Amino acid sequence: MACIRKRRGTWVVDYRDANSVRRWETFATKQAAEDRLAEILPETRQKVRPTVEPNITLTDYAGRWLSRIAATVKPRTLDSYAKTLRLHLLPTLGRAQVRQLSRGAIKDLLAAKLTAGLARDSVRIIQATLRALLNEAIEDGLLRANPAAKLGRKLKLIQSTATRQEEIKAMTQEQIERFLTAAATDPPARRYAPLFLTLARAGMRIGEGLALQWEDLHFAAREIRVSRAFSAGRLDTPKSGHGRTVDMSQGLAQALLALQTHREAEAAYAGREPTPWVFLNEAGAPLDESKVRRVFARVLRLAGLPRHFSPHSLRHSFASILLSDGVSPAYVQRMLGHASIKLTVDTYGKWLPIGNKAAVDRLDEASGSRVVAETAAGREERPQVGLPVEDKSAGLRGGPWRTRTSDPLIKSQLLYQLS
Numbered sequence: 001m002a003c004i005r006k007r008r009g010t011w012v013v014d015y016r017d018a019n020s021v022r023r024w025e026t027f028a029t030k031q032a033a034e035d036r037l038a039e040i041l042p043e044t045r046q047k048v049r050p051t052v053e054p055n056i057t058l059t060d061y062a063g064r065w066l067s068r069i070a071a072t073v074k075p076r077t078l079d080s081y082a083k084t085l086r087l088h089l090l091p092t093l094g095r096a097q098v099r100q101l102s103r104g105a106i107k108d109l110l111a112a113k114l115t116a117g118l119a120r121d122s123v124r125i126i127q128a129t130l131r132a133l134l135n136e137a138i139e140d141g142l143l144r145a146n147p148a149a150k151l152g153r154k155l156k157l158i159q160s161t162a163t164r165q166e167e168i169k170a171m172t173q174e175q176i177e178r179f180l181t182a183a184a185t186d187p188p189a190r191r192y193a194p195l196f197l198t199l200a201r202a203g204m205r206i207g208e209g210l211a212l213q214w215e216d217l218h219f220a221a222r223e224i225r226v227s228r229a230f231s232a233g234r235l236d237t238p239k240s241g242h243g244r245t246v247d248m249s250q251g252l253a254q255a256l257l258a259l260q261t262h263r264e265a266e267a268a269y270a271g272r273e274p275t276p277w278v279f280l281n282e283a284g285a286p287l288d289e290s291k292v293r294r295v296f297a298r299v300l301r302l303a304g305l306p307r308h309f310s311p312h313s314l315r316h317s318f319a320s321i322l323l324s325d326g327v328s329p330a331y332v333q334r335m336l337g338h339a340s341i342k343l344t345v346d347t348y349g350k351w352l353p354i355g356n357k358a359a360v361d362r363l364d365e366a367s368g369s370r371v372v373a374e375t376a377a378g379r380e381e382r383p384q385v386g387l388p389v390e391d392k393s394a395g396l397r398g399g400p401w402r403t404r405t406s407d408p409l410i411k412s413q414l415l416y417q418l419s
Contacts, residue, residue, distance in 0.1 A: 002041060004033045013037050025100075032104070039103060042144045051140045058101065059094035061142075065133050076232045084129040088113065098137050103147040106130065110155055124157035165350045169308050170316035176200055182303035189302075192295045194259050195279045195287065198224075199311060201252040203318035203335050206311045207231055208238055210286055212278040219257055222248040226337070230289065244337045319344070320351040 002015035007026075011033035014024045027033040052064065062085050070078055092109055093101065106127075113123045131148040138146060152158045159167075171179065180200065183193040199209050207229035216225045227243035228235055238244070248256070256278070267274040277286045296311050315336070322332050329352070333344040345352070 002037055004030070004037055006030075013040070015040055035104070036102060039145070039147065052142065054099065054142070055097050056142070057094065058096055058098055059090050061098050061137065062090065062094075062133060065136050068136070074231055074236055075234050079232070080125065081129050081132070084126055085133075088126045089130055098134070098142050101134070101147055103151070106148050107151055107155070110151060110157070114155070120157055120159075123155070124152055127152050127155075127157060161346045161349065164347065168316050168320075168347070169310065169313045170320040170351075171305070171309060171313055172317075173321055175303075175305055176314075176317055176321070178303045179299060179305060183299045186299065186302055189295050189299050191281075192279075192287070192292060192299075194255055195292065196296070196299070196311075196314065197252060197255055198279075199314040200318060201249045202246045203315050203332075204246065205229065205239065205315060206289060206292065210279060210289060210292070211235060213276040214260060214274070214278060215276065217248075217256060217260075217278070219248075219253055222250070222253050224248055230286070233289075238337060240337050240339065244334070246335050316348075319348045323348050323351040324353065326353055326356070 002013070005012050005014060010026045010028060011030050012024050012026050013033050013036050014022075015037070016022050025033075025036060027036065052061070056064075066078065066082055066085075069081075073081075089109075093105070096105070110123055110127055113126060114120065127148060131146060131151075134143060134146045134148050137143045180193070180197055183189045183196050195209050198204060198212070199206065202224055204224075204226060208226050210230045211228040212224070212226075216227065218225070224246050225243060226238055226246060229238045230236070259278070263280075264274050275284050279287045281287050281291070293311060296309075297307065300307055300309055319332050319336060322335075323329065329341055329344050329348075332348070333341045336344065338344045338347075
C-alpha cells in the first residue's frame with residue numbers, strides 16, 4: 001500500500017511498484033510528496049510485466065528505442081531524435097531509470113533549457129523527443145503514464161495559431177511575378193526557373209519538387225503525382241508518408257512540356273536516353289537543395305525582394321493567394337497534402353476572406369427580384385396605423401384606429417399582425 005510519512009525532516013513516499021518491488025522516494029515538502037504519490041498510484045494498482053529490464057536506464061533504453069524505430073521514421077527525424085538525446089537529455093537524465101523519471105524532473109529540465117536561452121522551438125523538440133520515447137516505454141510495460149505528456153502547453157512551448165500565422169513569410173502575387181521574371185531572365189538562375197515556377201504554381205515542398213520524374217507528369221489531365229521527396233539528400237516518401245495528386249495550371253503545363261521537349265532533343269543530339277529527373281544540374285543529376293537555396297537568394301536580390309523569403313515561401317504564397325481569392329480551404333488542403341483541413345485553416349487562416357457580400361447577393365439572385373420588389377411595394381402601401389381601442393358596446397376588441405404611436409416595438413407588433 002502506498003503511503004506518505006515524515007522521516008528526519010523529509011517526506012517519504014513509500015510504495016510497491018507494479019512488480020511488487022518496494023520503493024521509496026524522499027521530498028523536501030509534503031506537497032511534492034503528495035504530487036508524486038498521485039503520479040504513481042495508477043502504476044501501483046495495475047500489474048505490468050515489462051518486456052525489458054525493469055530497472056533499465058534512460059541511456060540504455062534510448063539506444064534500444066532508436067534501433068527499433070529506425071525503419072519506421074524518416075532519416076531526418078531519426079537524426080533529430082539522436083541529436084536531441086545526445087545533447088540535451090542523456091547528459092542530465094541518462095543515468096536515471098526510466099521507471100523513476102518524474103514529471104517534476106522533466107519539467108525542471110525543460111525550464112532550465114529555457115532559462116539558459118535555448119529557443120522555445122528547440123525546447124519543444126526536446127519535450128517531443130522524450131514524450132515519443134516514453135510512449136514506447138508504456139508499450140514495453142515500463143510505465144503506466146507518460147510523465148512528459150502535455151508539458152508543451154504548460155510551459156507554452158507550442159505557439160498559438162495567431163503567432164504561427166504571423167511568422168509565415170508569403171509573397172504577394174506581384175512579388176511572385178517579380179521573382180519568377182528575375183529567375184527566367186538571369187542566365188545563372190535560368191536552369192532553376194522551371195523548379196521555382198513549379199513550387200509557386202503547385203504548392204509543392206522543395207524536396208518534392210527536386211524528386212519529380214517525367215513519369216509523374218500527366219499533361220493531358222494537367223496533373224502531377226507527388227510520390228517521393230528528397231530528405232537530407234536521401235530519396236523518401238513525402239512528409240505525409242504517402243503520395244498525392246496536384247493540379248497543373250495551364251502556364252505550368254506549357255512550361256514543363258516545353259522543358260521536356262528540350263530535354264528529349266538534347267538527349268537525341270548526344271545519342272543517349274533522356275534522364276528520368278525533371279530538374280537537372282549541368283551533370284545530368286537532380287539539383288542539389290543547398291545550391292537551389294543559394295540561387296534562390298540571388299534571385300531575391302535581383303528582384304529587390306526581402307531576404308527573409310525562402311524556397312518554402314513559394315508554397316506559402318501558393319496557399320495564401322488561393323485562399324485570398326476565395327478558393328475552398330478543402331481544395332487547398334488537398335493540394336498541399338495536409339492531414340486535415342484544420343491544419344490548413346490554422347496555418348493560413350489570416351488569408352481567408354472575412355466577408356463576402358457577393359455570396360449574400362446571390363441569395364437575392366436565387367429567389368429572384370420579384371420577392372424583393374413585392375416586399376418593398378408592400379411596405380410602401382401600408383397605411384399608418386394607431387392603437388385599437390375597446391368598443392365596450394360591441395363587446396369586442398376593435399374599433400377605429402384613432403391614435404398613433406412612436407414606440408418601435410408596438411409598431412413592429414402591429415405590422416406583424418397586419419401581414
